[in-house]
Amino acid sequence: MKVLLVGGSSALAHAIRKPLSASAEVITAGRTECDIRLDIADISGAKLPSGIDAVINTAAAFAGSSVADLEQAAKANVLGPVSLMRLCEAAEVQQLVHISSIFAELATTSPFFGAYALSKRQAEEWLGLAAASSSVKVTVLRPSQFYGTGAFNRRHQPFLSTIIDRARKGEDIAIYGSNDALRNFIHVDDVAEVIVRSVRRQVAGTYRCVSQANLRYSDIAKAAIEAFSSQSTIRFLSDKPDIADNAFPPDETLYRLVDYFPQISFKRGMQMEAAATDGAAA
Template sequence: MTSLTGARVLVTGGAGLIGAAIARHVRASGGAPIVLDDLSGYDAVTYQALGLDPDLVVGDINDESLMGRLTRMSDFVVHAAAFSTVAGCTRDPDQAFQSNLSGTHQVLRAAAREQVKRLIFISSAQVYGHGVQGLDQVQHFVEDQPMSPLNPYAAAKLWGESHTRHLLDAAGVDYTIVRPFSVYGERQIPKPGAWSWVVAQFCMYATLGQPLPLNNSGRQVRDFVHVDDAAEGICRALVAPRAGGATINIGSGRTTSILQVAELVRDHLPDTAFQAAPRPLHDPLGGCADIARMTEVLGWQPAITVADGVDRYLNWLRETPEAIPVWLPGERDRVSAWNSGVTP
């Protein structure tokens, strides 16, 4: 575990899946997290089920005065706050702009003014789009390949990468850009109209006795990385000497098919049925991260397998059944939603 003894780390979006895991990791590593979130990601009932950081500051990253005060108290900044679903950004571009562009600008300005030791900008593997080989080939995503964002969320993340470089290079402030792949794990709760987060969705469907929809027979592959591993990698990037100025994939470097995820869930809940469904519009076959730079720069690789991660999620769900959203049991035709013509 990376030592952050005595370090004060501002984590924006600290009530979200990745932000909360980072805050826990900072605390376990001897640091002091300063957790900021506006609590817009879920309703109050869901946050009660999740539990909130005892040191949470409720506020908006667009609040210039607040950002200045919190950044002044911090040695490092991890910018995890985002309006973070593809479908949500498509439906509400105004909110997406405020959170993902305007908010990022305010965070970067504060980091530049207060001369923090390093800022981590959490981007996304979404910036790669379908990759260089197209929809029907398994991809190997390398940090320096051409970017091709396919939706407003991905485009905002790519803009955020560029804006981080421009503002912080000019201010002489160190930074690292990380691109997490398919992050999953305990405390991940699906949102209406969101088409990702398959581990959480499949575990919840199976718990409710609903079938698991396998589009294209579940042949699509993803690079799943457990949120605790992702948090460790990001915290290592805070202090790794060679991470300064670098752009780094955060992934396992391995592909896991959606069918494999479904089978892992069924291993725990043998009565689970699978539902065949056609391939959604524009759904890529998928791929995995090239982790050569991550391994070399951070001296680290993820340790939690997908099998262990599914086991952990189902155990958490048994202990926290109230985490299943009230709308999800009534959602009987996910396949039609996925094939409605909206790109995931």
């Protein structure tokens, strides 16, 4: 099997490569540090290599709210996957696995709804229309917020990064407001394994890929403090605005299809982070 990994320099792509390489030839595509240069925001005129069996798209733009940011999000997150679908058809690729986001399910009234969530939702809708008349099998996976070991995996999780850094230094961890907000974090290695198995089994359709347990901010902080054997304390700043919950219900559908449930608890994930940090410092 030959698989093209688009967005090949992303944290998720790095996590996918090792388990995928055990059973497939992996070719990476992206703007930098990849086998093939491919800009998901502008792939007009591009062609896929011959003999590709499956394409996994991990590329995405994490846009702000300016007009330029919105334009970039539309190009990379909506038009990009649709154009990639066209390239898959031309190259007779059997399967396109598109990595969306659980944020695609957010209501427009959610404080976390924005260009990223909207563009991810629209991409799913366009790919659904395209798949109805295409020979390419389309798989859309919606992971919740994923994290991993090392700073490279934490660059899109600023609050989690702050908690980890403060716990490592033994500094107090302050949480705004009085609400002990809920979050859903899943380890990037678990997400990678689910994606690889979805390719091997040619799973089609749209599925959630979320942790089976939502965590409160205090639970997240406690796990980091314990992992680093830290003296940090947790404080709620009641004079600050409350932080809203952003939790998602558990869903076993995809895990049963691929015969794999997430294996890395958040506690274990923090232990892995602490071990890597101690090793780097030695």
